[in-house]
Amino acid sequence: MGARKERASMEQSPLLPLREELAQVTPYGAPQLDVAARLNVNENPYPPSPGMIADITQAVARAAEGLNRYPDRDFTALRKALAGYVRRESGLSFPVEQIWAANGSNEVMAQLLGAYAGPGRTVLGTEYSYSMYPEYVRGAHSRYVRVPRRSDYNVDVDALLQGLREVSPSVLLLANPNNPTGTASSEAELIQILQQARETGPVIDDRRTATVVVVDEAYAEFRSPGQPSALALLEKFPHLVVSRTMSKSFGMAGLRLGYLVAAPEVIADIMRVRLPYHLSALTQAAAIAALGHAEEQLRQLAELRERRDNLASWLESKGYTVPRTQANFVLFGPFPDRHQIFSDLLDRGVLIREVGPEGFLRVSIGTSQEDQAFRQALEEVTR
Structure with missing residues (x-):
């Protein structure tokens, strides 16, 4: 009797008003599998040092004493710490008014699009770029237009300039270094794009606006010496x-914890759409403590860059096409059946990513042991 009542209740459940455009959408997410070598989501393979862990623990404990109060809504202390880190890493100084942060670069992008995209507007990007960009744009109820990249997977500047002129985007999303190809644009190319974008945005009150150019430097610290940051152009x-x-x-x-550097006017526009108290007191405290260990983290990256370049050279020696990467991963291929290679590697405890151009795979730089496990597994499955 009870089972019949439960079934009847389920049959009478109301239809939920899901947005029509989401009906065929599946949740985003790379596979999360417990394997020996997890090299699919571009993580730093090294955990925080004992010293960093101790400092974070102490900072979070102090912040916990005040959890009955809302956190600093404008997180001024964290923005100061981020400004100090940016100065240390890039040699460029920016006031607190030009720094903003949010819960990962995901929320940074969502806030930017909340301010500058929206219904009836267009966001421009490139093919073979970060797979979350279309998701951000869809969430902003905007149209996403991609322009092609060159055959070497670098930005096709001419195609991008034409796209700016033709679709009048309110925002351009440009990952640099790009994910998943690892390729990076030169400063001269960025200047060309920025100059064109001064008056290619939508028309508002009979005036042509600029296209907001978002240069996504999620992998900036992995770029090779001499590869400039867009920070110098702000x-x-x-x-x-x-x-x-x-x-x-x-x-x-x-x-x-993601952050951005921009003109004060951009920060002011973001504050129009941000949710109040979006960064918890614990996040703020932990981030400030971690930033105190910038020196040791930056030293660590040199070793990762060296092993990245060694892995890229090894893959090239095996006959694969390998775009020149400036990030902590390597794209390689093509394979007639990349999914078979992916599956065969997974059977051997090595998880990488099926992403990017048809036939290509992407592998993150792991520990030296994980890198070796990947090489051995790849040789086994391609014999």
């Missing part, structure tokens, strides 16, 4: 936004 181009994260270089993917 003073000249107020419609430029440079987005970064603590997930990769700091080995703090679990913290979820």
